[in-house]
Amino acid sequence: MHELVETRQAGRISLVAATAADARDTRQGKDVVVTRGSTFENQANLAPTFLAAVRQRYEGTRLGRQELNAELLSDNPGALWQMDWLDRDRVSAAPELRRIVVAIDPAVSNNEGSDETGIIVAGVARDGQVYVLEDGSGRYAPHEWAAKAIDLYRSYKADRILAEVNNGGAMVEATIRALDPRVSFKAVHASRGKVVRAEPIAALYEQRNVHHVGGFAVLEDQMCARSRRILIAQRSATHPIVSTRWCGR
Incomplete structure (x- = not known):
């Protein structure tokens, strides 16, 4: 059986576990494949003004790591524990x-x-x-x-x-x-x-x-x-x- 999980909402620990991005999941490399695509991989299809605007606003931020760089973040920035x-x-x-x-x-x-x-x-x-x-x-x-x-x-x-x-x-x-x-x-x-x-x-x-x-x-x-x-x-x-x-x- 094959399942596809598609998301751009990171910071969800249950999703991290489901996709084996969490280092504790021993299934990584066996029956789970994680594929990511950043905004920059699709820049040929984006308006230059839009790309410049989102980079100026989000690049270098935690939200930018999620939305621009396609990182699946497992931490909650407001949590007492990480x-x-x-x-x-x-x-x-x-x-x-x-x-x-x-x-x-x-x-x-x-x-x-x-x-x-x-x-x-x-x-x-x-x-x-x-x-x-x-x-x-x-x-x-x-x-x-x-x-x-x-x-x-x-x-x-x-x-x-x-x-x-x-x-x-x-x-x-x-x-x-x-x-x-x-x-x-x-x-x-x-x-x-x-x-x-x-x-x-x-x-x-x-x-x-x-x-x-x-x-x-x-x-x-x-x-x-x-x-x-x-x-x-x-x-x-x-x-x-x-x-x-x-x-x-």
Whole structure:
């Protein structure tokens, strides 16, 4: 079967994945062919005045890379995270970790239109570098996300489960304790907005202090699509990464 995807709208991570332009896609060169055509390849069919005008306006800009040079850009310029950072510092295995946590950001409901419950496993090494080990996020009923978090806590021999409790209050801890009263649990009360909490974590990524162990396609697409405006209005699986700042405590 052959499929043709034609676009001039870049900056769409899902499209990058579909065309194997993302370096993580192992199909490149096997069953996916990417063909690009720049504006300049078609200049014989364009009015000189038009060509001069668009070059003057867009050449050398990000939009020009997309519209003139036919680059399929995978980054969102307004996002707190960039895919290049994640790929640059990705590792295949974590070193010995001195502390591991399972962080949860529970959704307030679990119907079809609900937000995900974010569940992230992360650890900190002896040199202070942070490693994201697993993304267990999804749409769960309360007993389901509690069971998922406990399973990860046990399988990674984690030191603690962290949970943001602004929405659920004591219910979050009670749900976990009902399944296993012996787990080490700490509630995280967010006193500041999502952007204020997320920006220092994004800075750690930019400074090469956070590494993803393997690939987390859904999580990473969410991270790199989240602008400051969207982060204010919407929860996502990225929020437990904010809570992993407690790793070293």
